Amino acid sequence: xxxxxxxxxxxxxxxxxxxxxxxxxxxxxxxxxxxxxxxxxxxxxxxxxxxxxxxxxxxxxxxxxxxxxxxxxxxxxxxxxxxxxxxxxxxxxxxxxxxxxxxxxxxxxxxxxxxxxxxxxxxxxxxxxxxxxxxxxxxxxxxxxxxxxxxx
Numbered sequence: 001x002x003x004x005x006x007x008x009x010x011x012x013x014x015x016x017x018x019x020x021x022x023x024x025x026x027x028x029x030x031x032x033x034x035x036x037x038x039x040x041x042x043x044x045x046x047x048x049x050x051x052x053x054x055x056x057x058x059x060x061x062x063x064x065x066x067x068x069x070x071x072x073x074x075x076x077x078x079x080x081x082x083x084x085x086x087x088x089x090x091x092x093x094x095x096x097x098x099x100x101x102x103x104x105x106x107x108x109x110x111x112x113x114x115x116x117x118x119x120x121x122x123x124x125x126x127x128x129x130x131x132x133x134x135x136x137x138x139x140x141x142x143x144x145x146x147x148x149x150x151x152x
Contacts, residue, residue: 030127037123041116042086046071048116050079051105054089055113059102061094088112 034045043051046069053060053068060068066076080103083089088109094100128136 030123033123033126034120037119038116041112041119043116044079044082046075046079047083048120050076051083051088051109051116054103055105055109058104059092061100061102065103083109 031045034048038045038048041048049069050065053065062076062080063073065080066073069076069079071079080089080091084091087106089103090106091101092104094102131139
């Protein structure tokens with residue numbers, strides 16, 4: 001497959017354009033699908049992802065969560081505020097630094113995890129319907145190679 005057109009070729013849409021456009025569309029569609037699925041739990045996608053990190057590793061800071069979610073620290077703070085209002089997380093003062101707060105899940109969040117897991121797994125089942133385990137592993141390797149290419 002030819003990856004780059006010559007400058008004198010008048011190519012409007014190449015096969016790689018089509019593939020890349022599709023690759024760009026998938027995250028948007030997935031975000032919408034997850035947002036719709038989580039509405040029944042009164043959560044948005046960012047709140048779900050933040051909560052998943054907090055449930056997996058209690059005591060992360062707002063800065064750490066922002067980095068994991070690849071969002072601004074202020075946006076992470078808004079998500080934490082919303083989850084705190086829903087009694088799903090709590091802020092605990094860092095023992096070594098009074099300026100830093102650790103984010104921990106509440107018992108309510110731990111009880112909700114099972115239902116959230118079912119909801120998100122249903123989305124994943126829809127997304128990956130018809131893929132074999134081998135294909136999923138290969139897809140993961142392709143994504144990793146693309147990520148390495150971008151970072152290079």
